[in-house]
Amino acid sequence: MTETSTLQMLDAFPAAVPVGATELAAATDTCLACVQACNACANSDLLEPDVATLRACIALNLACADICAATARLLSRPGQWDLLTVRDLVTTCVRSCTVCAEECDRHAEHHRHCAICAEVCRACLRACTALLEGEAFPAPGLPAAT
Amino acid sequence: MTETSTLQMLDAFPAAVPVGATELAAATDTCLACVQACNACANSDLLEPDVATLRACIALNLACADICAATARLLSRPGQWDLLTVRDLVTTCVRSCTVCAEECDRHAEHHRHCAICAEVCRACLRACTALLEGEAFPAPGLPAAT
Amino acid sequence: MTETSTLQMLDAFPAAVPVGATELAAATDTCLACVQACNACANSDLLEPDVATLRACIALNLACADICAATARLLSRPGQWDLLTVRDLVTTCVRSCTVCAEECDRHAEHHRHCAICAEVCRACLRACTALLEGEAFPAPGLPAAT
Amino acid sequence: MTETSTLQMLDAFPAAVPVGATELAAATDTCLACVQACNACANSDLLEPDVATLRACIALNLACADICAATARLLSRPGQWDLLTVRDLVTTCVRSCTVCAEECDRHAEHHRHCAICAEVCRACLRACTALLEGEAFPAPGLPAAT
Numbered sequence: 253m254t255e256t257s258t259l260q261m262l263d264a265f266p267a268a269v270p271v272g273a274t275e276l277a278a279a280t281d282t283c284l285a286c287v288q289a290c291n292a293c294a295n296s297d298l299l300e301p302d303v304a305t306l307r308a309c310i311a312l313n314l315a316c317a318d319i320c321a322a323t324a325r326l327l328s329r330p331g332q333w334d335l336l337t338v339r340d341l342v343t344t345c346v347r348s349c350t351v352c353a354e355e356c357d358r359h360a361e362h363h364r365h366c367a368i369c370a371e372v373c374r375a376c377l378r379a380c381t382a383l384l385e386g387e388a389f390p391a392p393g394l395p396a397a398t
Numbered sequence: 399m400t401e402t403s404t405l406q407m408l409d410a411f412p413a414a415v416p417v418g419a420t421e422l423a424a425a426t427d428t429c430l431a432c433v434q435a436c437n438a439c440a441n442s443d444l445l446e447p448d449v450a451t452l453r454a455c456i457a458l459n460l461a462c463a464d465i466c467a468a469t470a471r472l473l474s475r476p477g478q479w480d481l482l483t484v485r486d487l488v489t490t491c492v493r494s495c496t497v498c499a500e501e502c503d504r505h506a507e508h509h510r511h512c513a514i515c516a517e518v519c520r521a522c523l524r525a526c527t528a529l530l531e532g533e534a535f536p537a538p539g540l541p542a543a544t
Numbered sequence: 545m546t547e548t549s550t551l552q553m554l555d556a557f558p559a560a561v562p563v564g565a566t567e568l569a570a571a572t573d574t575c576l577a578c579v580q581a582c583n584a585c586a587n588s589d590l591l592e593p594d595v596a597t598l599r600a601c602i603a604l605n606l607a608c609a610d611i612c613a614a615t616a617r618l619l620s621r622p623g624q625w626d627l628l629t630v631r632d633l634v635t636t637c638v639r640s641c642t643v644c645a646e647e648c649d650r651h652a653e654h655h656r657h658c659a660i661c662a663e664v665c666r667a668c669l670r671a672c673t674a675l676l677e678g679e680a681f682p683a684p685g686l687p688a689a690t
Numbered sequence: 691m692t693e694t695s696t697l698q699m700l701d702a703f704p705a706a707v708p709v710g711a712t713e714l715a716a717a718t719d720t721c722l723a724c725v726q727a728c729n730a731c732a733n734s735d736l737l738e739p740d741v742a743t744l745r746a747c748i749a750l751n752l753a754c755a756d757i758c759a760a761t762a763r764l765l766s767r768p769g770q771w772d773l774l775t776v777r778d779l780v781t782t783c784v785r786s787c788t789v790c791a792e793e794c795d796r797h798a799e800h801h802r803h804c805a806i807c808a809e810v811c812r813a814c815l816r817a818c819t820a821l822l823e824g825e826a827f828p829a830p831g832l833p834a835a836t
Contacts (some may be wrong), residue, residue, distance in 0.1 A: 257723050257725050257726065257806060257809075257810050258723070258727075259803035261727055261730035261807070263801060264802040264803040265737075265803065266734050266737045267804070284723075284725065284726060285696070287763070287766070288695065288718060288762065288766045289695055289696075289699055291763050292696075292699035292766045292767065293699070293772075294767070295603065295767035295769045296699075296702065298769060298770075299703075299705045299769045303596055305723070307590050310478075310479045310590055311475065314471075314475065315480070317483075318471045318472060319468055319483070320418070322468035323467055324466065324725065324726065324754075325725070326461050326465075328725070328726045329460065329729050329809065331453075332453060332454045332458065332805070333461075334458060334461070334497045340486065340493060341465060341487075341490050342659055343486065344487050344490055344756075347486060348480070349479075351483060357707070359406060364702040365405050368702055369699070372695050382789045403580065403660060403664045407581055407588075407660055407753075408584070411584070412588050412591045412655075424579060427580075429550070429577040430577075430579065430625055431549050431576075434553065434572060434616065435553055437620035437621050438550075438652055440752075441620070441624075441749065442558050442623070444580075444623060444638045444745050444748055445557075445558045445624075445745065449742055450742065453736050453737065456555075460622045463617065465618075470579065471579070471583055472578065477591045497569050499783065504576070508559075510556040511556040511558070514552050515561055517550035533761060555808075573765050597772060599769075600770045602770075603767065603769060603771075604770065604772065607775060608762060610763045611760055611764075611775070615720075617752075618756060620817070621749065621752065624745060624746045625788060626753070626785075626786070626789045628785060629753060629757070629775075629782060629789060630753075636775060636778040639775050643772045643775060650830065685739065
């Protein structure tokens with residue numbers, strides 16, 4: 253894979269980034285791809301003859317797109333993070349990608365856009381999980397030392 | 399207070415809403431007000447002579463605006479929610495409003511926009527907390543029965 | 545109407561605002577209300593038995609919500625505007641609100657959420673039009689002196 | 691370049707797309723890259739010792755990020771477009787990328803993040819311009835046959 257502009261921007265960041273640049277860039281880029289795929293899948297679902305069976309898929313796609321969009325924005329601005337806020341948002345993103353991928357899987361046999369979208373969601377949740385496993389983030393459930 | 403269009407839209411919703419309409423409308427409207435106040439405060443900070451002391455304030459304002467924007471969108475679409483995703487996003491919103499209000503408080507004496515923004519953030523975190531205290535949301539830390 | 549926090553934030557702005565504060569606050573607040581109403585209407589449409597006849601309404605609602613959200617953000621940060629960009633975005637917002645209101649009108653008799661959403665869109669396009677009529681913005685079609 | 695998920699989603703779209711898929715995917719992907727680069731550049735500017743000279747750069751970066759984000763969302767949902775709205779939004783996006791690139795160019799010698807961001811903005815404005823030059827969009831200035 254060629255170096256994306258996301259990684260270039262991180263390399264040019266004027267301060268220390270609190271997490272690994274490779275993991276951060278991967279999480280950011282897959283969140284952005286998920287914004288696209290989830291919006292496209294919602295719109296594709298809407299045009300299908302069986303739209304009435306795709307209601308949950310459309311709703312979960314739109315929720316996932318909104319959460320991934322906010323996550324990509326915060327991940328793109330790693331200066332002056334509140335680590336607990338970022339950790340909780342990325343955790344929420346993992347959950348919404350998981351739920352969206354599961355719903356898309358139900359329609360993947362009949363709708364190729366659902367199959368692709370599920371794959372993009374899974375790539376995003378894997379990259380976000382890898383980011384959370386870095387040392388920077390306090391473990392959830394531990395007393396939060398702000 | 400006159401009834402906002404948010405409450406009117408909820409009254410016209412064609413399905414059962416899983417949380418109290420009054421609490422949901424209040425959380426949505428204060429999130430939207432927070433998007434405005436946080437963007438305005440970040441922009442105001444930027445134009446202050448002491449911008450160099452307001453870096454954290456700008457960064458936290460922008461993060462809070464992005465999270466409140468995503469939260470307002472999900473709260474505006476209560477059909478087919480994944481309750482755990484919504485609960486976690488609203489919880490993240492409470493945290494980012496808390497952190498943003500605390501930082502704005504530090505500058506409130508010298509910058510009126512910070513004082514107002516801190517108030518708007520606190521109204522948002524109170525409304526979001528009240529929403530989370532409703533019966534609909536599973537308590538955090540309990541095994542998540544998806 | 546009581547003074548909104550939007551107007552308070554504008555009053556506390558540390559620099560000159562290039563447009564009238566009353567008009568700017570009204571345009572910002574109606575854009576935010578439109579983000580809510582359009583997302584809520586799209587979600588309501590999705591749950592209606594006749595969802596298949598509401599496809600255009602859902603799509604136009606989501607487009608209008610996205611454009612109003614971006615507009616509200618730029619209007620909340622009036623420092624260092626590129627006036628032509630802001631003018632063109634607000635003009636685009638007027639168009640998307642017009643198209644969305646027209647589509648919602650077609651379903652207003654059967655779906656109260658469409659009737660309310662059309663009203664909110666019209667309030668937004670009126671406030672945005674009033675903002676554009678201020679002296680600050682160069683007339684469209686004139687050579688753009690950047 | 692390997693096929694992005696954006697192009698795959700377009701290939702799986704269940705209806706005719708009113709513009710060329712290659713041009714549409716390129717405009718979408720460069721808008722998403724621009725959301726990242728502009729947010730990252732604004733945040734980098736904020737941490738620079740000479741932040742006081744970078745105020746316009748930060749403000750224009752944030753505006754460009756918001757407009758590119760809205761554009762990417764609409765471009766990801768090509769079903770049921772109002773062509774004039776999309777044309778005007780993409781045109782606004784071209785303008786904001788142009789203005790942002792010009793401002794970043796002023797700081798490119800001293801700040802590598804500005805140099806990279808200017809390049810990403812230019813890639814986005816080229817892709818958006820190519821999209822607008824397709825036959826689908828009515829020429830601006832012509833009487834708009836809605």
